Amino acid sequence: MSLLPRVVVLATGGTIAGSSSNPASSAKYQAATVPVTALLDAVPALGALARIEAEQVAQVDSKDMSFALWSRLVERVAFWSAQSDVSGIVITHGTDTLEETAMLLHLACVSTVPVVLTAAMRPSTSLSADGPLNLLKGALLVINQEIHAGRDVVKAHTSAVNAFVSPVAGPIGYVQDDFVRFVRTPGRLPVSAWSVPSAWPQVEILASYAEPGRIVVDALAQAGVSGLVVAAAGNGSVHQSLVEALVDAAGAGVAVVRSSRTGAGHVAIPASPRPASGVFVSAGDLNPYKARVLLALALAVEPGLAKDPVALQALFAEN
Numbered sequence: 538m539s540l541l542p543r544v545v546v547l548a549t550g551g552t553i554a555g556s557s558s559n560p561a562s563s564a565k566y567q568a569a570t571v572p573v574t575a576l577l578d579a580v581p582a583l584g585a586l587a588r589i590e591a592e593q594v595a596q597v598d599s600k601d602m603s604f605a606l607w608s609r610l611v612e613r614v615a616f617w618s619a620q621s622d623v624s625g626i627v628i629t630h631g632t633d634t635l636e637e638t639a640m641l642l643h644l645a646c647v648s649t650v651p652v653v654l655t656a657a658m659r660p661s662t663s664l665s666a667d668g669p670l671n672l673l674k675g676a677l678l679v680i681n682q683e684i685h686a687g688r689d690v691v692k693a694h695t696s697a698v699n700a701f702v703s704p705v706a707g708p709i710g711y712v713q714d715d716f717v718r719f720v721r722t723p724g725r726l727p728v729s730a731w732s733v734p735s736a737w738p739q740v741e742i743l744a745s746y747a748e749p750g751r752i753v754v755d756a757l758a759q760a761g762v763s764g765l766v767v768a769a770a771g772n773g774s775v776h777q778s779l780v781e782a783l784v785d786a787a788g789a790g791v792a793v794v795r796s797s798r799t800g801a802g803h804v805a806i807p808a809s810p811r812p813a814s815g816v817f818v819s820a821g822d823l824n825p826y827k828a829r830v831l832l833a834l835a836l837a838v839e840p841g842l843a844k845d846p847v848a849l850q851a852l853f854a855e856n
């Protein structure tokens with residue numbers, strides 16, 4: 538007798554677990570209220586596809602994501618993927634910070650079974666709920682009939698059902714009902730599994746824009762941050778007044794990484810990332826939020842990287 542595959546659903550909250558007293562409204566609702574068991578019961582067809590086990594890891598609005606929850610999620614993925622009969626893991630998540638968790642899972646979970654994030658832009662009680670359909674699909678981030686690589690995917694619209702895009706490379710596949718088509722492999726596969734620290738270094742994000750004061754950089758450096766990611770203009774350009782402040786911060790041992798605030802594209806990798814000349818490490822095609830995840834993991838493993846921009850640049854180039 539052939540058994541259906543065993544699939545574990547790890548629920549963390551979000552709009553996919555949201556509810557509203559008015560099913561006609563997809564905008565007014567409370568995220569993270571419906572238990573995962575109820576979400577799965579609403580999709581009886583799942584039972585014909587897999588033996589599903591559910592675990593309520595958390596019940597949060599993802600705007601309130603925490604390091605503790607990230608650690609717990611990575612630990613639960615490691616636990617379930619070590620069970621020899623588990624064929625896949627699905628994580629339900631809020632859309633707002635999903636791109637950060639996707640980046641973390643890309644870096645920290647080198648799993649032998651597929652680890653799939655899914656989410657919804659509309660609450661489970663909405664007449665036009667998109668969550669049940671998303672739950673029926675599978676792989677990496679699966680949402681709105683598209684499959685995206687966790688490293689690449691970002692949320693690019695406040696409310697549209699097709700809010701998620703992989704701006705540089707596009708989706709890696711498509712899903713229609715039970716038909717799954719991969720059109721390419723992810724451009725960047727994990728190099729090795731990063732361990733998730735018990736205490737995360739403080740890494741903050743700031744932006745470059747017309748005439749920024751240096752007050753933010755100075756305050757953050759004085760507060761003792763380990764790293765700063767700059768949401769820089771265009772191809773990683775930083776306003777001169779920020780460059781001076783960032784050179785001072787780097788001199789005091791703060792890692793500085795340039796990402797772009799444009800939302801897509803690659804920040805050119807400098808021939809030599811020398812903070813003293815204001816040419817800081819490039820985040821490549823990672824947006825500031827994803828670059829922050831990598832920088833924090835890197836500084837947790839090797840705090841000395843803050844003073845070694847060449848090694849830090851190499852790390853950004855390969856992850």
Ligand code: SIN
Nearest residue numbers: 551552599631632633
């Ligand atoms: C959240 O991110 O938890 C709420 C918003 C959403 O899931 O779309």
